[in-house]
Amino acid sequence: MKKILAVLMVLCLMLPAFAVAEDMPVVKIGVFEPASGDNGAGGKQEMLGMQYANTVTPTVTIGDTEYKVELVYADNGSATDKAPSAAAELVNQQVSVVLGSYGSGVSIAGSPIFEQAGVPAIGVTCTNPQVTLGNNHYFRICFLDPFQGTVLANYAYKELGAQVAYCLAELGNDYDVGLAYYFQQAFEALGGMVISETFPTGTSDFTSYINNATGYGAGVFFAPCSIAYTTLIVDQAADQNVNFALMGSDTWDSNKVLEAATGTNLDIMISTFYQEGGNVEFDTGIKAWLNSDAEAMTNNGGNDVIAAVSAMGYDAYYVALEALKAAGSTDAKAVNEALWNVSHEGVSGKIVFNEIGDADRDTAYIKKINTTTGAWDFVAVQGVN
Amino acid sequence: MFNTVFPYLLTGISVGGQYALIAIGYTMVYGILRLINFAHGDVFMVAGIVMVYLNASGIPLWLSILLTLLITVAIGFTVERIAYKPLRSAPRMSVMISAIGVSYTLQNLVLYITGGLNQFYPKIPFFSNAVTIFGVSTKMVTVVTPILTVILVVALVQLINHTKIGMAMRAVSKDFETSQLMGIKINNVISTTFIIGSFLAAVGSMLYFTNYNTVIQTSGSMPGLKAFVAAVFGGIGSIPGAVVGAFVIGICENIIKGLDIILFKAGITTQNMGLATFSDAFTFALLIIILIVKPTGLFGEKTTDKV
Numbered sequence: 130m131k132k133i134l135a136v137l138m139v140l141c142l143m144l145p146a147f148a149v150a151e152d153m154p155v156v157k158i159g160v161f162e163p164a165s166g167d168n169g170a171g172g173k174q175e176m177l178g179m180q181y182a183n184t185v186t187p188t189v190t191i192g193d194t195e196y197k198v199e200l201v202y203a204d205n206g207s208a209t210d211k212a213p214s215a216a217a218e219l220v221n222q223q224v225s226v227v228l229g230s231y232g233s234g235v236s237i238a239g240s241p242i243f244e245q246a247g248v249p250a251i252g253v254t255c256t257n258p259q260v261t262l263g264n265n266h267y268f269r270i271c272f273l274d275p276f277q278g279t280v281l282a283n284y285a286y287k288e289l290g291a292q293v294a295y296c297l298a299e300l301g302n303d304y305d306v307g308l309a310y311y312f313q314q315a316f317e318a319l320g321g322m323v324i325s326e327t328f329p330t331g332t333s334d335f336t337s338y339i340n341n342a343t344g345y346g347a348g349v350f351f352a353p354c355s356i357a358y359t360t361l362i363v364d365q366a367a368d369q370n371v372n373f374a375l376m377g378s379d380t381w382d383s384n385k386v387l388e389a390a391t392g393t394n395l396d397i398m399i400s401t402f403y404q405e406g407g408n409v410e411f412d413t414g415i416k417a418w419l420n421s422d423a424e425a426m427t428n429n430g431g432n433d434v435i436a437a438v439s440a441m442g443y444d445a446y447y448v449a450l451e452a453l454k455a456a457g458s459t460d461a462k463a464v465n466e467a468l469w470n471v472s473h474e475g476v477s478g479k480i481v482f483n484e485i486g487d488a489d490r491d492t493a494y495i496k497k498i499n500t501t502t503g504a505w506d507f508v509a510v511q512g513v514n
Numbered sequence: 515m516f517n518t519v520f521p522y523l524l525t526g527i528s529v530g531g532q533y534a535l536i537a538i539g540y541t542m543v544y545g546i547l548r549l550i551n552f553a554h555g556d557v558f559m560v561a562g563i564v565m566v567y568l569n570a571s572g573i574p575l576w577l578s579i580l581l582t583l584l585i586t587v588a589i590g591f592t593v594e595r596i597a598y599k600p601l602r603s604a605p606r607m608s609v610m611i612s613a614i615g616v617s618y619t620l621q622n623l624v625l626y627i628t629g630g631l632n633q634f635y636p637k638i639p640f641f642s643n644a645v646t647i648f649g650v651s652t653k654m655v656t657v658v659t660p661i662l663t664v665i666l667v668v669a670l671v672q673l674i675n676h677t678k679i680g681m682a683m684r685a686v687s688k689d690f691e692t693s694q695l696m697g698i699k700i701n702n703v704i705s706t707t708f709i710i711g712s713f714l715a716a717v718g719s720m721l722y723f724t725n726y727n728t729v730i731q732t733s734g735s736m737p738g739l740k741a742f743v744a745a746v747f748g749g750i751g752s753i754p755g756a757v758v759g760a761f762v763i764g765i766c767e768n769i770i771k772g773l774d775i776i777l778f779k780a781g782i783t784t785q786n787m788g789l790a791t792f793s794d795a796f797t798f799a800l801l802i803i804i805l806i807v808k809p810t811g812l813f814g815e816k817t818t819d820k821v
Binding site: 164165166167169170173300324325326327328329331332333334335336337338340341344345356357360361364365368369370385388389427428430 | 518521522525529622625629630631632634644650651652653722725726727728730731732733735736737739768771772774775779786788790791793794
């Protein structure tokens with residue numbers, strides 16, 4: 130009996146191999162995103178945008194043939210040691226182009242694998258400059274950390290009037306540490322003072338760090354870290370009745386942060402890629418899709434507030450389709466060449482790549498949490514100057 | 515000076531109390547089975563998730579608390595029966611690997627159910643209330659934790675020293691086989707150990723997550739690791755040792771996190787040296803030093819190898 134059971138279970142593992150073949154030729158787009166680990170939640174929200182785009186536009190015409198677009202998933206586990214094997218998995222599946230990842234560290238770790246295989250990748254919300262620097266295969270559709278850090282520093286110094294800023298980043302996380310560094314550079318250039326500290330992975334007790342910020346007389350508390358930590362910071366700051374404002378980066382743009390902040394008397398400002406209401410057609414479409422799909426709803430955190438990363442995932446999918454059309458083939462190398470000249474009017478703005486492979490973005494949205502209604506209030510479109 | 519140090523001390527004592535409740539689970543299981551139960555931190559995390567879902571189902575809070583305790587105890591009991599009992603006569607390493615397997619199973623199960631998104635722990639009245647002590651505002655639970663921990667530990671020590679099952683536990687921890695020959699039902703004793711450990715982990719999770727209100731699938735790993743360190747620090751197998759170790763580690767790591775500003779305010783340093791980064795490094799360095807000086811930990815028993 131046990132042997133039969135074991136054989137059955139092994140057979141179950143092989144099921145995907147027997148997927149039914151269809152008549153229409155298939156073009157594969159790799160989704161290189163975290164579905165587990167600290168950034169699992171953010172990665173899933175980014176994937177939601179791609180999945181929704183895939184339901185809206187399930188086919189693409191390349192040359193004269195219509196192809197069915199298949200999303201191939203690989204979980205990079207939010208960890209730089211798992212990212213290369215996830216990347217290799219996508220390469221083995223012979224994808225034409227890769228989308229992702231959420232989190233710069235994993236993108237950097239997976240990059241050499243894509244480069245060797247000649248597969249182009251489109252970074253969706255990985256904001257660290259290192260992702261696209263010095264290579265020809267990694268592109269990116271969002272703004273960069275030096276830009277984001279400067280925008281936030283400007284806002285903190287000029288609009289909030291803070292003289293002292295406290296930065297808290299996760300130790301060894303490229304995204305956190307990088308963004309905190311650029312914030313510090315910009316804030317100090319403006320004449321402010323910055324105290325920068327790091328916390329080890331897995332921390333849930335942030336009270337001492339918040340005490341430190343209070344002790345130094347900080348005007349803002351800037352914590353560009355994973356969603357897993359943001360809600361803890363919000364809750365503990367509320368308990369301690371802090372008198373500084375909390376500032377977050379694009380990772381804070383999650384309905385979980387909203388939920389944690391509702392009913393407190395905190396000031397929370399964040400910078401992000403997309404503000405709900407920016408494109409009504411997209412907003413209503415994705416909301417209807419979320420409400421009709423129970424699993425998508427769970428992955429979005431149980432409600433239909435649109436995360437900016439979902440909008441970015443949506444745009445990335447269409448950039449990939451544009452590149453496929455322009456390349457006129459499903460060959461990865463041709464797609465790579467075609468990407469340089471792609472121009473796409475996305476829901477988050479126009480996307481054109483410069484010579485490094487980054488999209489030219491010069492504005493970020495600043496949003497503030499309305500702690501009474503539990504919604505994002507639009508504050509400003511902020512540039513560097 | 516006191517005003518600068520006090521907030522860190524307060525957090526440290528509170529965190530120490532929470533580590534202590536988890537550490538007891540490690541140390542008791544080790545004392546009896548000579549097994550490091552790596553799944554213990556995850557049982558602690560599952561207790562948090564169970565509470566989240568029970569509360570969301572709309573039943574009264576007191577009932578959710580009661581059910582959380584019961585379900586956690588049931589999980590601890592089941593884990594032992596399924597993953598450890600069949601391996602009773604297997605080499606110790608196999609049981610340990612089984613424990614690691616259980617740990618990953620629990621984590622991934624929770625990942626699957628929650629979708630990996632942060633779950634918010636319900637607010638427990640009184641415990642969640644804000645309170646101000648010597649000018650530091652915090653939650654009531656911070657103050658209650660160390661007191662409750664001490665009460666539970668005293669009760670547990672009484673149980674071990676003055677009841678029949680306690681006597682059986684002490685016998686089993688001294689000599690597994692001989693106590694079996696003396697008519698002790700070892701499976702019952704082991705189950706009781708897991709039940710007590712899981713119960714304390716459930717209480718610990720309530721205190722911990724009321725303070726740090728976010729539960730995700732990895733929430734158990736860091737507290738679990740720290741509690742394990744505390745148990746080794748205090749001498750694994752010794753309950754008072756685990757408690758003392760937990761408080762020492764909790765206080766040390768929080769003082770280190772605030773050391774920069776304490777030194778700054780005291781006028782010893784003039785700039786931030788980034789010492790907060792080393793809070794964990796320091797904790798583990800302390801462990802290594804203790805183990806070099808006193809290999810059995812603070813309160814550990816001397817082991818004599820009989821030929």
